Amino acid sequence: MATSVSVELPASIQLPTLSAKYEHLRVNALRTNATLEAACAWGNTPDGGMNRLASNDDDKRVRDWFIAETSKLGCHHKIDAMGNIFAIRPGQNNALAPIGLGSHLDTQPTGGKYDGILGVVSAMEVLQTIHENNITTYAPLAVIDWTNEEGARFPPAMLCSGVWGGAFTTEYGHSRTDPEGRTLKAELERIGYLGETECSFQANPLTAHFEVHIEQGPVLDQAEEAAAVVKGVQSIRWYNLGLVGREAHTGTTPMDRRSDALLGAAKMIVETNRFVTEGEIAARGGRATIAVINSSPQSINTIAGHVDFGLDIRAPADSDVELIEAMCRKRFAEICDEIGLEMTFDNFWVSTAVNFDPTMIECVRSSAREIGCMTELVSGAGHDSVYTNKKVPTAMIFVRCRDGVSHNPAEYTRPEDCAAGAQVLLGAYLRYDDYLRRAAAKM
Amino acid sequence: MATSVSVELPASIQLPTLSAKYEHLRVNALRTNATLEAACAWGNTPDGGMNRLASNDDDKRVRDWFIAETSKLGCHHKIDAMGNIFAIRPGQNNALAPIGLGSHLDTQPTGGKYDGILGVVSAMEVLQTIHENNITTYAPLAVIDWTNEEGARFPPAMLCSGVWGGAFTTEYGHSRTDPEGRTLKAELERIGYLGETECSFQANPLTAHFEVHIEQGPVLDQAEEAAAVVKGVQSIRWYNLGLVGREAHTGTTPMDRRSDALLGAAKMIVETNRFVTEGEIAARGGRATIAVINSSPQSINTIAGHVDFGLDIRAPADSDVELIEAMCRKRFAEICDEIGLEMTFDNFWVSTAVNFDPTMIECVRSSAREIGCMTELVSGAGHDSVYTNKKVPTAMIFVRCRDGVSHNPAEYTRPEDCAAGAQVLLGAYLRYDDYLRRAAAKM
Numbered sequence: 001m002a003t004s005v006s007v008e009l010p011a012s013i014q015l016p017t018l019s020a021k022y023e024h025l026r027v028n029a030l031r032t033n034a035t036l037e038a039a040c041a042w043g044n045t046p047d048g049g050m051n052r053l054a055s056n057d058d059d060k061r062v063r064d065w066f067i068a069e070t071s072k073l074g075c076h077h078k079i080d081a082m083g084n085i086f087a088i089r090p091g092q093n094n095a096l097a098p099i100g101l102g103s104h105l106d107t108q109p110t111g112g113k114y115d116g117i118l119g120v121v122s123a124m125e126v127l128q129t130i131h132e133n134n135i136t137t138y139a140p141l142a143v144i145d146w147t148n149e150e151g152a153r154f155p156p157a158m159l160c161s162g163v164w165g166g167a168f169t170t171e172y173g174h175s176r177t178d179p180e181g182r183t184l185k186a187e188l189e190r191i192g193y194l195g196e197t198e199c200s201f202q203a204n205p206l207t208a209h210f211e212v213h214i215e216q217g218p219v220l221d222q223a224e225e226a227a228a229v230v231k232g233v234q235s236i237r238w239y240n241l242g243l244v245g246r247e248a249h250t251g252t253t254p255m256d257r258r259s260d261a262l263l264g265a266a267k268m269i270v271e272t273n274r275f276v277t278e279g280e281i282a283a284r285g286g287r288a289t290i291a292v293i294n295s296s297p298q299s300i301n302t303i304a305g306h307v308d309f310g311l312d313i314r315a316p317a318d319s320d321v322e323l324i325e326a327m328c329r330k331r332f333a334e335i336c337d338e339i340g341l342e343m344t345f346d347n348f349w350v351s352t353a354v355n356f357d358p359t360m361i362e363c364v365r366s367s368a369r370e371i372g373c374m375t376e377l378v379s380g381a382g383h384d385s386v387y388t389n390k391k392v393p394t395a396m397i398f399v400r401c402r403d404g405v406s407h408n409p410a411e412y413t414r415p416e417d418c419a420a421g422a423q424v425l426l427g428a429y430l431r432y433d434d435y436l437r438r439a440a441a442k443m
Numbered sequence: 444m445a446t447s448v449s450v451e452l453p454a455s456i457q458l459p460t461l462s463a464k465y466e467h468l469r470v471n472a473l474r475t476n477a478t479l480e481a482a483c484a485w486g487n488t489p490d491g492g493m494n495r496l497a498s499n500d501d502d503k504r505v506r507d508w509f510i511a512e513t514s515k516l517g518c519h520h521k522i523d524a525m526g527n528i529f530a531i532r533p534g535q536n537n538a539l540a541p542i543g544l545g546s547h548l549d550t551q552p553t554g555g556k557y558d559g560i561l562g563v564v565s566a567m568e569v570l571q572t573i574h575e576n577n578i579t580t581y582a583p584l585a586v587i588d589w590t591n592e593e594g595a596r597f598p599p600a601m602l603c604s605g606v607w608g609g610a611f612t613t614e615y616g617h618s619r620t621d622p623e624g625r626t627l628k629a630e631l632e633r634i635g636y637l638g639e640t641e642c643s644f645q646a647n648p649l650t651a652h653f654e655v656h657i658e659q660g661p662v663l664d665q666a667e668e669a670a671a672v673v674k675g676v677q678s679i680r681w682y683n684l685g686l687v688g689r690e691a692h693t694g695t696t697p698m699d700r701r702s703d704a705l706l707g708a709a710k711m712i713v714e715t716n717r718f719v720t721e722g723e724i725a726a727r728g729g730r731a732t733i734a735v736i737n738s739s740p741q742s743i744n745t746i747a748g749h750v751d752f753g754l755d756i757r758a759p760a761d762s763d764v765e766l767i768e769a770m771c772r773k774r775f776a777e778i779c780d781e782i783g784l785e786m787t788f789d790n791f792w793v794s795t796a797v798n799f800d801p802t803m804i805e806c807v808r809s810s811a812r813e814i815g816c817m818t819e820l821v822s823g824a825g826h827d828s829v830y831t832n833k834k835v836p837t838a839m840i841f842v843r844c845r846d847g848v849s850h851n852p853a854e855y856t857r858p859e860d861c862a863a864g865a866q867v868l869l870g871a872y873l874r875y876d877d878y879l880r881r882a883a884a885k886m
Binding site for chain 1: 658660677679706709710734736738746757
């Protein structure tokens, strides 16, 4: 799925190794956390969380700070038409596109200090570590702030990495509006971040993309590991289901003469859960959830004649999502027959599985093992890396977050885990940079 | 539960018999249906239904008509402080309180032509049949229009039979308001039906109460019988349940690390249904329904952290309602333990089982069998007879309605079934009147 267009790599290159000269390199844990605090100076909330919607005044202030800080570390900047900022530190071979280390500085309206911000801060710490050690990397390095990843102000999510990756046009991105009707283009212009660089991989390429992100799930917390290799992003399909039974009086209608749409929905929820908690689908990480449900009429003594619900199916492999869907369709139809219901089953959104680049994954794996982290995950949520992966080799690093809580002021990652994520990023990045150097030498 | 205070009946009386002189008596089917049409002349809607809320202008017009029609049949009238109208035809022993044949002329806002109206019309047909045959009954006969049975304009339902039966005070009944804030007392005064007779069994007694009503359920329709004996009204309890789990991302949260409140609710719905569709509880007519459900947050990719739902449990016997409740409490607690949920389980309304008077039931049974109707039911819905039963021997007759549909313009009962209900009422009434005559003779 990921394709490398900047460099053609011979298969003979052994992967990955870290040059002996870099083995001593360590990120600075205190500095990493100080940078994180600095990055949260604008838009923080009294409850310890963040409210920094894309392209608002606080987003402008943190962007100004980001440019100032990365300028001190030898970077020049490209700002593209979607406001994505590339802080570029030259390397030995500046004909090569930079290796990107990116994430986002915008947050949910009731978000935390780690989602996205930790990814940019980790990249800044890698930059600073390299800079203070006077290292000349082979490829240039780009620390990237992707605009409006959350999509909380300008839906959809991952909008501007999506434009860069070709999923959306710039025109589409510019025309997205917030609830007050202001367009993203106008708001970027207002804060001075409507850049002149065309927003696309073609006009402003990268060679690869690494991203650190909090897990937003409980696996690392329970595994008691600080960081994990992320091998891809789950396949996802969303469905709206409608059931029509027959409204009738709960008192006067015998149990065997009912067409109870809510009973049907309940059986479907229980069966769906069973499909993904038993056998091979469970072992392969299939997930299925029904969270939204509405019944009508809302009367305690009238049997529900109509029930609508949403179904969310996920798995690392597209084929498992398809299998779970097929199991649901078959079993739901049987339940409808048993109870006497009509059903509509609408698949309104599909996101196919994302498989990150094996070489990039190996760089992360090797680096993570150095600090004792063995967990490997498939992301359950979307990230900017989903869209960079459409154009360049991509991989991600997840960092433990307490109780898996995210999109909430209570979101929390321990200082030592923030530093661990940056350390894994440093090692993975240096491995990939060295890989490019060796690949070029062989060509 | 029912107590006879007007007459003390020796146990030696054989029950029930119909005097040979009445065996030829038949209601007039055409007239019954013509009276029904006449009773629907005010407040009918273009879709074939009715919209005649209690104490509105159309209710005044139908009351005026009711008084005029029953006056022609030898009745004088008592109107009580809740607007209940008693059209009384004297009997042989006018020291005895009348046998009431009653129901209601008000409707739901989108109601049908049969709910309540058929009961009053059947009683009018019995009156007319007796009158045209120059029969002098033993006890006086009262055809009764109970005010505001639906409670659609002035909640609660069965308000004015409830005042008569001592369940509510007159002050409470008077102070009920409609959505525009008008009190029932003011509206009764406005239409000229705030009567001077005190509204109570003590001030305005009956000896017994029969009521014809459409079934509002599908049993007779499926049994292919026109009418049924109603032996009582189900025991009912209503509950609000709240489940609290943990909101979490559907993509990032493994299946075995969830506290999914909607999954818990679904299991409870399935289990509750199982309790009342298997074994002895099913055989004894237990019913349980969950029709109202709400989950939050309403987000397809956030596991439901909160679910509230309503539970309606019914059975002919209070002990079965208690048993079903106990089974739910036990099993729901287990489900909460399995999934990791907190539960609240609030029983906010209780209506104990109503058992109609055995003598009255036997009168209905004997009369129904004469026209080939063998079905015996326990009402799943409340009726004015629930409250008359608190003071005097009461029984009901159900008439088949198409598909069990009620509270809907599509509500429909065939003309021949309307007449059948009136015929069963005639026979039951005459049997009870004869019973009173024979009882008095023995005393």
